[in-house]
Amino acid sequence: MIFVTTTACLALAACGANQEAVEVTSAPEQTQNEVADEGEYAPANAVKTVPPPPSPSAVAPATHVAHDAAIMVTGSRIAGPAAPPARYAPYAEPDREQYQDIERSEVVRVADVPVSTFSIDVDTGSYANVRRFLTDGRLPPSDAVRVEEMINYFNYRYPVPRDRSKPFSVNVDAAVTPWNRDTHLVRIGLKGYDIDRSERPPANLVFLIDTSGSMSAPNKLPLVKKAMVTLAREMQARDRMSIVVYAGSAGLVLEPTNDPLKVEAALEKLQSGGSTAGAAGIALAYKQARAAFIEGGVNRVMLATDGDFNVGTSNRDTLVDMVKREAETGVQLTTLGFGQGNFNEAMMEQIADNGNGNYAYIDSVLEARKVLSEEVGSTLFTIAGDVKVQVEWNPATVAEYRLIGYENRALSEQDFSNDKVDAGEIGAGHDVTALYEIALVGSKGAAIPDRRYQANRPAAAPGNPAELGELRLRYKLPGETKSRLLTRVLPVTLAARAGEVRGDMALAAAVAAFGQKLSGGEHIGDMSYRQIANLVPKGDYYSEELRKLVQAADTNGPSR
Structure with missing residues (x-):
C-alpha cells in the first residue's frame, strides 16, 4: 500500500450512502524539507505551509460515509465524515507569475x-x-x-x-x-x-484537477469546476471521463464514467487545501489514462491548474521528459491555466507542447465555453x-x-x-x-543597411x-x-x-x-x-x- 498523507479535502460522487470508504493508491507526500528538483521555476517561497493532519479524535474510524459528507485523505484510506476543511486565503502575490523568456524575431x-x-x-x-x-x-x-x-x-x-x-x-x-x-x-x-459530432472517435479523458491551497480563489477551483462541467456535457455515450485530483498527494476521485451528472456531482464536492504535488498528479492521471485506453480513440489528460507545482518534481525539464514519454504511448496532454498571482505559464505551455496537446488560459465561463464547447473538436x-x-x-x-x-x-x-x-x-x-x-x-522597406565593404555585400x-x-x-x-x-x-x-x-x-x-x-x-x-x-x-x-x-x-x- 502506498500512503496518502495530505490534509486536502476531496469529495467523491461515487460514494453514495452506506458505501464503504474508498481506498486510494497514490504517491506519498513530501515534507517541506524534501522538496526536490525545484529548478528555476520553483521560487524559494513556493512551498506553502500545510496544516497538520487532524488528531485521531477529529476523524471517526468509520467505514461508511454519508453521500453528502466531505471526504478527508488522512492515510491509506479516504475516511469520513471529516471536520470542515481549513479555509485558505486567495493568493495575492502578483510578482510570482512565471513566463518563458522570449527573444523577439529580428529582420x-x-x-x-x-x-x-x-x-x-x-x-x-x-x-x-x-x-x-x-x-x-x-x-x-x-x-x-x-x-x-x-x-x-x-x-x-x-x-x-x-x-x-x-x-x-x-x-x-x-x-x-x-x-x-x-x-x-x-x-x-x-x-x-x-x-461532425456523430463522427467523433470515442474519447477517454482524465480530468486532472489541482485542489491545492493556491486554488482557493474564485477564478481558480470554482471556475475549474464550471469549465469541466462544460466539457463533460459535450461528451457522448461512447466516451469515458474520470477524475484525478492532487494537493499534497494525488488520488483517484471518479472511476471512468460516461454520465456527465456523476462528473458534475464529483466536481461539486472538490475543495482546496494543501501543497501542490503536481508531478505525482500527472503520473497518476497518465496511469489512469493508460488503464482506460481506447484503441483508435482519443486518450487525453486534461490538466487544470495554476501551474504552481511546489512539492515533488517541479523542475520543468523533468516534467517535459515525463510528458514526452507518455505522448509516445498515445496519451496526449492539454493544459488549462487558471488564476493569477502565482500563475506558472512557462510550465503550462511547455508541458502541453511536449505532451502533443495544447494550452489554453481560462479567465471566465465564456472562455471555458469557447475552448471546451464551441471549439471542443479542435481542442480534443x-x-x-x-x-x-x-x-x-x-x-x-x-x-x-x-x-x-x-x-x-x-x-x-x-x-x-x-x-x-x-x-x-x-x-x-x-x-x-x-x-x-x-x-x-x-x-x-529594407531595415538592414548596405555593408561598408564590397566583399561583405551580397552579390546580385x-x-x-x-x-x-x-x-x-x-x-x-x-x-x-x-x-x-x-x-x-x-x-x-x-x-x-x-x-x-x-x-x-x-x-x-x-x-x-x-x-x-x-x-x-x-x-x-x-x-x-x-x-x-x-x-x-x-x-x-x-x-x-x-x-x-x-x-x-x-x-x-x-x-x-
Missing part, C-alpha cells in the same frame, strides 16, 4: 539566411491571459505576450479541405503592411477539416501531427523577411525533414496563421523573378510515423497585386500589431493603439472585444 537578410523553418502553434492561452491583465487595468509583462497565440485565438475564413487525405487547406495572400507601407505582409493560413481531436512549415525565400525578389511571433517554435533547417523532431498538432476545425513581413529587392542573386519563394509543409496523419510533404510556389504577383489589408487579413494584421505593441513595438514604428483599434474590422463579439482591449491598453499606459 533577416535573405542573402544570409534564405530558409525559415518553424513548428505550427495552435495554443491560444496568451491572448486570454493578456485579456486578463488588461481587464484588470494593467499592461501584461512582455514575456506573457506571444504574438502567434494572439493571432491564432481568432478564426479566419479559410476554405475547409474537401479531401481528408489532405487534412488541412493551405491558403496564402498578401497585403501592404499597415505599419510600414514599403513592406508587405504575407499570410500563410491552414484550415483543418472539421468532424487531432487530425494532423508534427506539422512543420518552411519557406525558402528567393533572393532575386525578396531582400529581407521577418516571421512575426513563433519565437519558441523555431526549428533548424535540417529539422524540417527529420521525422524524429517533434512539432505541433492541428485539431479538427483548427485555424493556424503565420505572418511574414517582407521587403522586396529594390524597395525602400540570380533566380526566377516570377517567384517570391517556395512554401513547404510536413505533417503526419494520425497513427503514421512517416511525414508527408506539401509544396507551393509563392508567385511574385502576391506582392505585386497587394493592396490595403481588408476583412480577416485586417483582423490578423491588427492582432499582430497589437501583440507587437504590447511586447515593445520595435518593428511597428510609430503605430499607435488608436490606429490599431481603427484597423480592427467590424465583426463578431470577439472582434469587438479586441477593439476594446486595444483601447484599454491605450488607457492603461504607454507601451514599453
Whole structure:
C-alpha cells in the first residue's frame, strides 16, 4: 500500500450512502524539507505551509460515509465524515507569475539566411491571459505576450479541405503592411477539416484537477469546476471521463464514467487545501489514462491548474521528459491555466507542447465555453501531427523577411525533414496563421543597411523573378510515423497585386500589431493603439472585444 498523507479535502460522487470508504493508491507526500528538483521555476517561497493532519479524535474510524459528507485523505484510506476543511486565503502575490523568456524575431537578410523553418502553434492561452491583465487595468509583462497565440485565438475564413487525405487547406495572400507601407505582409493560413459530432472517435479523458491551497480563489477551483462541467456535457455515450485530483498527494476521485451528472456531482464536492504535488498528479492521471485506453480513440489528460507545482518534481525539464514519454504511448496532454498571482505559464505551455496537446488560459465561463464547447473538436481531436512549415525565400525578389511571433517554435533547417523532431498538432476545425513581413529587392522597406565593404555585400542573386519563394509543409496523419510533404510556389504577383489589408487579413494584421505593441513595438514604428483599434474590422463579439482591449491598453499606459 502506498500512503496518502495530505490534509486536502476531496469529495467523491461515487460514494453514495452506506458505501464503504474508498481506498486510494497514490504517491506519498513530501515534507517541506524534501522538496526536490525545484529548478528555476520553483521560487524559494513556493512551498506553502500545510496544516497538520487532524488528531485521531477529529476523524471517526468509520467505514461508511454519508453521500453528502466531505471526504478527508488522512492515510491509506479516504475516511469520513471529516471536520470542515481549513479555509485558505486567495493568493495575492502578483510578482510570482512565471513566463518563458522570449527573444523577439529580428529582420533577416535573405542573402544570409534564405530558409525559415518553424513548428505550427495552435495554443491560444496568451491572448486570454493578456485579456486578463488588461481587464484588470494593467499592461501584461512582455514575456506573457506571444504574438502567434494572439493571432491564432481568432478564426479566419479559410476554405475547409474537401479531401481528408489532405487534412488541412493551405491558403496564402498578401497585403501592404499597415505599419510600414514599403513592406508587405504575407499570410500563410491552414484550415483543418472539421468532424461532425456523430463522427467523433470515442474519447477517454482524465480530468486532472489541482485542489491545492493556491486554488482557493474564485477564478481558480470554482471556475475549474464550471469549465469541466462544460466539457463533460459535450461528451457522448461512447466516451469515458474520470477524475484525478492532487494537493499534497494525488488520488483517484471518479472511476471512468460516461454520465456527465456523476462528473458534475464529483466536481461539486472538490475543495482546496494543501501543497501542490503536481508531478505525482500527472503520473497518476497518465496511469489512469493508460488503464482506460481506447484503441483508435482519443486518450487525453486534461490538466487544470495554476501551474504552481511546489512539492515533488517541479523542475520543468523533468516534467517535459515525463510528458514526452507518455505522448509516445498515445496519451496526449492539454493544459488549462487558471488564476493569477502565482500563475506558472512557462510550465503550462511547455508541458502541453511536449505532451502533443495544447494550452489554453481560462479567465471566465465564456472562455471555458469557447475552448471546451464551441471549439471542443479542435481542442480534443487531432487530425494532423508534427506539422512543420518552411519557406525558402528567393533572393532575386525578396531582400529581407521577418516571421512575426513563433519565437519558441523555431526549428533548424535540417529539422524540417527529420521525422524524429517533434512539432505541433492541428485539431479538427483548427485555424493556424503565420505572418511574414517582407521587403522586396529594390524597395525602400529594407531595415538592414548596405555593408561598408564590397566583399561583405551580397552579390546580385540570380533566380526566377516570377517567384517570391517556395512554401513547404510536413505533417503526419494520425497513427503514421512517416511525414508527408506539401509544396507551393509563392508567385511574385502576391506582392505585386497587394493592396490595403481588408476583412480577416485586417483582423490578423491588427492582432499582430497589437501583440507587437504590447511586447515593445520595435518593428511597428510609430503605430499607435488608436490606429490599431481603427484597423480592427467590424465583426463578431470577439472582434469587438479586441477593439476594446486595444483601447484599454491605450488607457492603461504607454507601451514599453
